[in-house]
Amino acid sequence: MQQVIQITTDRQNGLYDITKKIEAIVSKSNIKTGIVNVYAQGATAGIMIQENWDQSVQNDVITLLRKLIPSGIWEHDAQDNNGDAHLKAGIVGPSETIPIIHGKMGLSTWQNIFFCEFDGPRDKRDIVVTILDSK
Amino acid sequence: MQQVIQITTDRQNGLYDITKKIEAIVSKSNIKTGIVNVYAQGATAGIMIQENWDQSVQNDVITLLRKLIPSGIWEHDAQDNNGDAHLKAGIVGPSETIPIIHGKMGLSTWQNIFFCEFDGPRDKRDIVVTILDSK
Amino acid sequence: MQQVIQITTDRQNGLYDITKKIEAIVSKSNIKTGIVNVYAQGATAGIMIQENWDQSVQNDVITLLRKLIPSGIWEHDAQDNNGDAHLKAGIVGPSETIPIIHGKMGLSTWQNIFFCEFDGPRDKRDIVVTILDSK
Numbered sequence: 392m393q394q395v396i397q398i399t400t401d402r403q404n405g406l407y408d409i410t411k412k413i414e415a416i417v418s419k420s421n422i423k424t425g426i427v428n429v430y431a432q433g434a435t436a437g438i439m440i441q442e443n444w445d446q447s448v449q450n451d452v453i454t455l456l457r458k459l460i461p462s463g464i465w466e467h468d469a470q471d472n473n474g475d476a477h478l479k480a481g482i483v484g485p486s487e488t489i490p491i492i493h494g495k496m497g498l499s500t501w502q503n504i505f506f507c508e509f510d511g512p513r514d515k516r517d518i519v520v521t522i523l524d525s526k
Numbered sequence: 527m528q529q530v531i532q533i534t535t536d537r538q539n540g541l542y543d544i545t546k547k548i549e550a551i552v553s554k555s556n557i558k559t560g561i562v563n564v565y566a567q568g569a570t571a572g573i574m575i576q577e578n579w580d581q582s583v584q585n586d587v588i589t590l591l592r593k594l595i596p597s598g599i600w601e602h603d604a605q606d607n608n609g610d611a612h613l614k615a616g617i618v619g620p621s622e623t624i625p626i627i628h629g630k631m632g633l634s635t636w637q638n639i640f641f642c643e644f645d646g647p648r649d650k651r652d653i654v655v656t657i658l659d660s661k
Numbered sequence: 662m663q664q665v666i667q668i669t670t671d672r673q674n675g676l677y678d679i680t681k682k683i684e685a686i687v688s689k690s691n692i693k694t695g696i697v698n699v700y701a702q703g704a705t706a707g708i709m710i711q712e713n714w715d716q717s718v719q720n721d722v723i724t725l726l727r728k729l730i731p732s733g734i735w736e737h738d739a740q741d742n743n744g745d746a747h748l749k750a751g752i753v754g755p756s757e758t759i760p761i762i763h764g765k766m767g768l769s770t771w772q773n774i775f776f777c778e779f780d781g782p783r784d785k786r787d788i789v790v791t792i793l794d795s796k
Contacts, residue, residue, distance in 0.1 A: 392795060393760065393762065424656070425656065430767060432772065433771075433772070440619070440620050444605065447605060448601075451601050452616055454601075459729060465717070466718075466724070470715070478721055478725050481710070481753075482617070482725075484619065485757070485772065486757065488565075492530075497567065499568050499569065501568075501569040502567065502569050517769070521761075523658055523793055525527060525657060559791070561793065575755045576747065576751045579740065582740060583736075586735045586736050586747070586748060589736075618751075622755070623700075623756055625700050625789040636703075637755065658793055660662060660792060
């Protein structure tokens with residue numbers, strides 16, 4: 392089973408919790424044991440598993456990436472001035488693969504799935520959700 | 527096939543080689559061609575493929591992450607003082623997916639699978655191992 | 662379906678676009694909906710999804726990793742002087758898993774698949790490509 396979901400992003404850099412959208416697709420699939428692959432289309436975005444107790448860790452992720460990968464100093468900036476966005480996307484990576492256990496995602500209490508926007512805001516970001524049965 | 531394994535961690539930050547535990551599950555599955563997904567439950571831990579010739583690379587991983595992501599300077603520290611652990615977990619990521627070739631994991635000579643503890647010690651850490659047949 | 666491909670690398674650090682090789686295997690598999698796992702064997706290499714408009718982002722990836730993970734300062738360097746290569750490989754990770762949609766990889770316009778060499782040049786690097794049907 393496969394489904395593409397869309398989200399809108401309202402900041403240049405930001406994390407967006409998509410856990411409930413993915414959980415709904417897993418539930419609909421009726422697969423009890425397997426994996427779900429969550430894949431962000433777009434070379435300036437990524438997927439990260441992270442805590443969602445409050446906004447603090449999400450802010451810290453943005454702060455960390457801005458510190459490690461400052462904007463405005465990259466060769467690619469001569470093209471379209473978003474070299475830092477590509478580098479953040481490359482380090483975070485476009486996908487995560489999560490086990491399905493007894494028909495639900497095997498996330499721990501504090502693990503949520505975030506779409507990471509590094510070059511927003513964007514009207515539409517596509518995320519491909521693919522579910523496989525391990526039988 | 528899916529199985530959850532447990533490990534105990536004895537340090538705040540440390541890498542623990544779980545290759546043999548995973549290999550045993552792959553062997554038991556009798557699947558000859560496919561993939562195995564190794565997923566760490568817990569938002570302050572991760573899975574990394576890394577060399578295990580001796581302890582040196584494992585120490586270097588901890589040294590590197592401490593340097594890139596120092597403790598005590600994050601917004602999340604106001605909650606429970608482990609902002610660095612979440613950030614390390616987010617960058618390393620909770621899972622790796624490894625091919626199964628002729629019934630064994632397709633790791634190269636120096637590739638081992640490590641559970642990365644960033645907020646230990648912990649009595650119990652759960653790792654979900656899911657195997658899929660590619661036929 | 663599974664296939665191992667080989668590439669030659671001509672630099673110590675470099676990104677090599679392997680998208681077309683992977684696309685050919687996906688096409689040959691005849692699988693319409695599923696995932697493809699691309700796995701680099703070797704503890705000093707990785708796989709990254711990144712833009713390939715021109716060489717600039719690839720150069721920036723190497724520059725960034727050299728800056729974050731300098732060579733010559735690691736405990737492992739006492740063994741074989743490539744501690745930085747192992748650390749880069751660990752952070753980038755050995756694999757990416759990409760959805761297959763209507764028989765083609767679900768990459769966006771600017772997403773390409775790169776083999777990342779961190780300890781070259783090498784005559785032969787093996788990459789395992791495993792395709793799974795999600796039905």
